[in-house]
Amino acid sequence: MDLRELNPAVKGLAVILCVLLLSFALNPVTPLLTLAATVIVTWSFGRVSWGRWLLLFAPFLLAACSYMAATVLFPRESMAPSPVLLQLGGFEVTRAAAELAASLGLRVLAFSALSLLFILTTDPTRLMLSLMQQCRMPPKLAYGILAGYQFLPLMQEEFRILRTAQRVRDGGFRRSRNPLLQLHRTAIPLLAGAIRKAERVSAAMVSKGFTDSPYRTFYKRVRVTAADWLFLALMVGIVLLSYLAAWRLGYTRLYNGEL
Amino acid sequence: MTRRPDELAVEVDGLRLAFEEEEEPVLNGLTFEVKKGEAVLVMGPSGSGKSTLAFCLNGIYPHAAEALLDGRVRILGQDVREAQPGELARKAGVVFQDFDSQFCMGKVEDELAFCLENLSVPPEQMDARMDKALAQVGLQAHRRSAIRELSGGQKQKLALACILAMRPELLILDEPVSNLDPFAAESFRSLVRELHARGAFTLLVVDHQPDGWAGWMSRLLVMEPGGTLAYDGDPRGYAELRLAAADKEANGSVPARQSGAAAEIGGEEAARVERPERGALPDAVRTPAPLAAIRTSAPSPPAAAVALPLAAETAAHLAARGLLAPGRPLPLTGEELVRAIVPGCLPAALEAVRGLCAQRSRRQPAGEPVLRLEQGVLRRGRRVILDGVNAAVRRGELLAVAGPNGAGKSTLAGVLGGLLRPDGGRLLLEGRPLARWSEREVRRRIGVVFQNPEHQFVAESVEAELAYSRNRRGVPAAQTAREVDAMLEAFRLAGRRAESPYRLSQGQKRRLSVASMLMDEQSILLCDEPTFGQDRHGTEQLMALLNERVRQGLSVVLITHDMELIHRYADRVLVLVEGSVVFDGPPPSLWDETDGFLASAHLVRPGLFSLIRLLEAAMRENGQEPGGGARPDEQLREVAAWTCAN
Numbered sequence: 066m067d068l069r070e071l072n073p074a075v076k077g078l079a080v081i082l083c084v085l086l087l088s089f090a091l092n093p094v095t096p097l098l099t100l101a102a103t104v105i106v107t108w109s110f111g112r113v114s115w116g117r118w119l120l121l122f123a124p125f126l127l128a129a130c131s132y133m134a135a136t137v138l139f140p141r142e143s144m145a146p147s148p149v150l151l152q153l154g155g156f157e158v159t160r161a162a163a164e165l166a167a168s169l170g171l172r173v174l175a176f177s178a179l180s181l182l183f184i185l186t187t188d189p190t191r192l193m194l195s196l197m198q199q200c201r202m203p204p205k206l207a208y209g210i211l212a213g214y215q216f217l218p219l220m221q222e223e224f225r226i227l228r229t230a231q232r233v234r235d236g237g238f239r240r241s242r243n244p245l246l247q248l249h250r251t252a253i254p255l256l257a258g259a260i261r262k263a264e265r266v267s268a269a270m271v272s273k274g275f276t277d278s279p280y281r282t283f284y285k286r287v288r289v290t291a292a293d294w295l296f297l298a299l300m301v302g303i304v305l306l307s308y309l310a311a312w313r314l315g316y317t318r319l320y321n322g323e324l
Numbered sequence: 325m326t327r328r329p330d331e332l333a334v335e336v337d338g339l340r341l342a343f344e345e346e347e348e349p350v351l352n353g354l355t356f357e358v359k360k361g362e363a364v365l366v367m368g369p370s371g372s373g374k375s376t377l378a379f380c381l382n383g384i385y386p387h388a389a390e391a392l393l394d395g396r397v398r399i400l401g402q403d404v405r406e407a408q409p410g411e412l413a414r415k416a417g418v419v420f421q422d423f424d425s426q427f428c429m430g431k432v433e434d435e436l437a438f439c440l441e442n443l444s445v446p447p448e449q450m451d452a453r454m455d456k457a458l459a460q461v462g463l464q465a466h467r468r469s470a471i472r473e474l475s476g477g478q479k480q481k482l483a484l485a486c487i488l489a490m491r492p493e494l495l496i497l498d499e500p501v502s503n504l505d506p507f508a509a510e511s512f513r514s515l516v517r518e519l520h521a522r523g524a525f526t527l528l529v530v531d532h533q534p535d536g537w538a539g540w541m542s543r544l545l546v547m548e549p550g551g552t553l554a555y556d557g558d559p560r561g562y563a564e565l566r567l568a569a570a571d572k573e574a575n576g577s578v579p580a581r582q583s584g585a586a587a588e589i590g591g592e593e594a595a596r597v598e599r600p601e602r603g604a605l606p607d608a609v610r611t612p613a614p615l616a617a618i619r620t621s622a623p624s625p626p627a628a629a630v631a632l633p634l635a636a637e638t639a640a641h642l643a644a645r646g647l648l649a650p651g652r653p654l655p656l657t658g659e660e661l662v663r664a665i666v667p668g669c670l671p672a673a674l675e676a677v678r679g680l681c682a683q684r685s686r687r688q689p690a691g692e693p694v695l696r697l698e699q700g701v702l703r704r705g706r707r708v709i710l711d712g713v714n715a716a717v718r719r720g721e722l723l724a725v726a727g728p729n730g731a732g733k734s735t736l737a738g739v740l741g742g743l744l745r746p747d748g749g750r751l752l753l754e755g756r757p758l759a760r761w762s763e764r765e766v767r768r769r770i771g772v773v774f775q776n777p778e779h780q781f782v783a784e785s786v787e788a789e790l791a792y793s794r795n796r797r798g799v800p801a802a803q804t805a806r807e808v809d810a811m812l813e814a815f816r817l818a819g820r821r822a823e824s825p826y827r828l829s830q831g832q833k834r835r836l837s838v839a840s841m842l843m844d845e846q847s848i849l850l851c852d853e854p855t856f857g858q859d860r861h862g863t864e865q866l867m868a869l870l871n872e873r874v875r876q877g878l879s880v881v882l883i884t885h886d887m888e889l890i891h892r893y894a895d896r897v898l899v900l901v902e903g904s905v906v907f908d909g910p911p912p913s914l915w916d917e918t919d920g921f922l923a924s925a926h927l928v929r930p931g932l933f934s935l936i937r938l939l940e941a942a943m944r945e946n947g948q949e950p951g952g953g954a955r956p957d958e959q960l961r962e963v964a965a966w967t968c969a970n
Contacts, residue, residue: 189430190430190431215427215472218472223779226774226776229738229743233767234793235767235796236764236797237764238797253826254776254779257778262424262425265425266427267388268379269420270428271410271413272384272420273442274410274417274442276408276409276410276442277410281442281444282445282446283447284434285434
């Protein structure tokens with residue numbers, strides 16, 4: 066199985082189902098197991114480079130850690146009394162607070178790992194083709210999104226040039242500290258350029274015979290195969306097994322809006 | 325002139341188009357027909373509605389812009405107003421000017437597929453049609469490439485392949501080569517010519533210059549400001565009318581003036597006479613009698629002159645000296661010109677054309693180097709962008725930098741401007757390493773003009789834009805105001821001083837961006853393709869202004885693809901190929917390099933030098949030796965040698 070070859074729509078559906086199922090869990094075991102399994106699946110079937118994955122995962126890890134620390138150190142007053150695990154200066158860490166923190170933090174990490182699995186192994190063009198072919202997304206929207214996607218590197222380059230041009234204009238003096246003025250100076254030329262480009266691209270698309278008719282033939286068919294359903298079953302199975310494992314370990318509580 | 329409707333590709337009758345109810349129409353009362361299979365060139369100054377007309381003819385207007393359209397436009401028998409948007413486009417395809425905003429997919433193959441899918445072509449036929457279209461434009465090897473990896477010329481060919489894959493009956497090219505380097509432009513034009521000769525489509529080309537088109541296209545439409553038609557007919561006929569009018573004027577009012585051709589090609593002063601601001605044209609040029617008869621609307625603004633084929637203008641010059649065989653049609657290409665010369669007069673004709681080249685007024689030899697890059701190296705990741713570049717900018721000279729796309733020209737400008745730090749080598753400003761200058765001092769000495777003027781705008785009005793840097797430096801307001809006034813005057817922006825910079829015309833924006841870079845009395849100005857997106861008039865105005873400043877001691881580095889500009893204005897030219905300097909010397913010696921060398925650097929000789937080559941080749945065929953005579957290049961070389969020695 067190669068995650069890149071899978072049908073993007075079914076892959077997306079699998080990820081969404083997993084996220085939905087996971088959102089009912091309020092124990093550290095279920096998200097931890099799902100997280101571990103997702104990472105294994107990504108690395109064994111995704112041909113994703115470790116470095117890139119870690120780089121993109123790092124911000125989520127940081128956010129989850131600080132979130133967990135806050136939950137542990139400042140627990141809700143309403144929490145039921147439970148044994149103290151650790152004494153940190155003036156702070157008491159109770160077992161209940163630690164479990165709650167771990168559950169919520171790991172859940173965030175599992176969500177991020179699932180999203181990364183999808184993002185890092187999905188080609189945008191195939192995604193749009195699949196959304197048009199399997200989910201009846203209107204071509205007008207799909208090709209519009211693709212055209213916009215082609216713009217991103219151009220916009221990045223334009224932004225870089227813009228900053229250099231304004232550095233020259235500032236002549237070595239500090240830029241004005243007024244953030245509104247800064248925004249105005251950068252946003253207006255970027256927007257003006259983007260609008261003009263968008264107009265040109267849309268004219269070019271129309272002149273290539275693009276209409277808003279929903280009927281069109283497709284050169285590339287993005288098909289749904291047994292492997293796609295297998296992947297879906299695998300991912301949902303992972304989450305269900307994680308629930309089972311948690312239940313065996315005695316965690317039965319479901320999520321009820323705790324923070 | 326009634327024909328059966330099925331013979332017509334385009335029927336336009338009383339076309340009037342405006343974007344707002346109360347605004348002036350962009351197209352005003354156009355009437356013309358195009359037969360199937362014809363090749364039509366549409367010319368006109370900017371603002372005359374050429375592109376709008378192209379958009380009308382493939383059905384983007386009136387739908388896309390909700391424009392108000394009067395009169396009748398039928399394309400291949402179908403009324404544009406009755407067709408759905410995109411429907412007409414299936415029979416009438418357009419290639420646009422901006423090669424970076426024509427594609428919506430990432431890969432070559434996907435873009436072609438997009439076009440075929442729009443036509444609901446069965447998928448099993450697509451491969452064959454894609455391969456054929458790519459083969460027609462010579463991009464077979466790039467079927468699976470990413471579009472962003474293609475060069476500008478390749479992108480334009482891909483845009484053409486996309487349209488060809490759709491098997492259009494009408495092909496419209498809207499300034500297709502304006503953004504290409506001269507080499508790619510030439511290759512694109514000959515490709516279109518070949519395809520039209522073999523293909524079964526009607527061709528309509530919008531361009532602001534006729535060379536490379538007019539010689540083989542059967543028909544010329546000249547539009548004028550206000551969106552009316554000034555000429556409709558044979559391209560040769562138009563050149564004849566214009567030259568006759570110029571001749572009449574020359575003999576009538578300004579006896580001392582030389583023929584039109586000379587003025588066209590000659591120095592800046594001559595150029596200014598030839599292309600004054602609109603409205604200042606002499607009457608004779610404004611309305612040649614036969615043109616007035618073709619006019620569709622009676623009292624209209626003066627017809628701003630559009631460029632004539634270089635061969636036609638040169639022919640007029642040679643005819644005035646009796647070197648052209650009488651009774652032959654006016655030549656529109658170099659080959660035609662050679663054939664039109666009186667047998668035996670080739671040496672005299674060669675001398676005369678060489679004379680035209682030398683008319684450029686020479687400046688004083690340039691002074692000492694003010695900016696010098698020694699062994700400059702710049703890497704991006706593992707790629708070496710600049711590989712040991714030596715470049716010196718001398719006081720009071722205009723240094724042109726040319727070379728293929730991606731050769732490192734813009735990077736070199738960045739390094740020279742102190743905006744990119746080189747990985748190796750050193751940069752000396754007035755003899756002192758750049759690192760020993762403060763950023764403020766550097767900016768006061770080196771101005772940088774970017775490709776898109778809007779990137780440089782920081783203020784709310786034209787005046788404030790000019791005053792910006794001086795205000796930041798704390799120069800007294802009264803003094804700044806005086807200098808702003810002088811600058812507004814010099815750059816012809818006084819009438820728009822309170823306007824927002826964004827509301828200026830393209831030419832005015834460009835002039836403002838240059839003016840604001842000279843407010844601190846900068847001594848060096850780096851310009852990265854400042855003529856990009858400018859029309860001929862805008863280019864001329866800008867170059868005249870820069871030239872004036874260079875005379876006063878400003879050093880200008882000009883990155884450009886325009887060989888005519890290099891020929892007319894540059895003192896020296898630096899050619900970069902793959903990050904290395906392969907040529908550094910005066911322009912005439914560059915034109916003397918071999919064809920192979922020029923092709924490797926994606927350069928093309930300016931029109932006159934190509935003519936000289938043709939004449940020389942013709943003489944050799946006749947067994948004559950073209951050498952001899954005082955070659956103007958020789959004198960220039962001496963100047964160059966002198967400059968280099970200093």
